[in-house]
Amino acid sequence: MPRKAAGPVYVKTYSEGEIFLYGGERRALVRVGGRAAGERARVSGGRLIVYGEAHDLKRFITYWYAAETEKIARALVPAWSKKLRVRPLAITVKYMRTRWGSCSSAGRISLNLRLSMLSPDVAEYVIVHELCHMKQMNHSDLFWNEVRSALPEATTLRKKLRAEEREAVL
Numbered sequence: 001m002p003r004k005a006a007g008p009v010y011v012k013t014y015s016e017g018e019i020f021l022y023g024g025e026r027r028a029l030v031r032v033g034g035r036a037a038g039e040r041a042r043v044s045g046g047r048l049i050v051y052g053e054a055h056d057l058k059r060f061i062t063y064w065y066a067a068e069t070e071k072i073a074r075a076l077v078p079a080w081s082k083k084l085r086v087r088p089l090a091i092t093v094k095y096m097r098t099r100w101g102s103c104s105s106a107g108r109i110s111l112n113l114r115l116s117m118l119s120p121d122v123a124e125y126v127i128v129h130e131l132c133h134m135k136q137m138n139h140s141d142l143f144w145n146e147v148r149s150a151l152p153e154a155t156t157l158r159k160k161l162r163a164e165e166r167e168a169v170l
């Protein structure tokens, strides 16, 4: 799923009040010094609350998004794999600069750790898209037929992804 950044590039400064996308919604960064038990970050309404020192913020926020993306993958991949009758070999959540996901011919699926920034239906579309590559390793009409028969609203979700991804940066 190749993606090239379009439009303005937002460069994060990890400063108080800066806007981060989570679940497709904008949250303002609030830093709380010290540490909550086992918790680095959480969202509360329109805020992304991060526990730690200023120099920890980027690292903690990145880990947190990755953990949230892993939760989404655990919640969606088994059910969709069953529905699509595919058996991915491995699902890896990792840093990817320009793509939201990838699928190797062996069935190794990688998901961008920033997936949890997107709206839940958009994140689901990305996962379905990658799983459908296990049936069609290309973007042919056959591939898109697979995607649309799994998710009839795929075309709309793809547009929504394009709109959201400009702000879905770390």
Ligand SMILES: [Zn+2]
Residues within 6 Å of the ligand: 001, 002, 129, 133, 138, 139
């Ligand atoms: Zn693709």
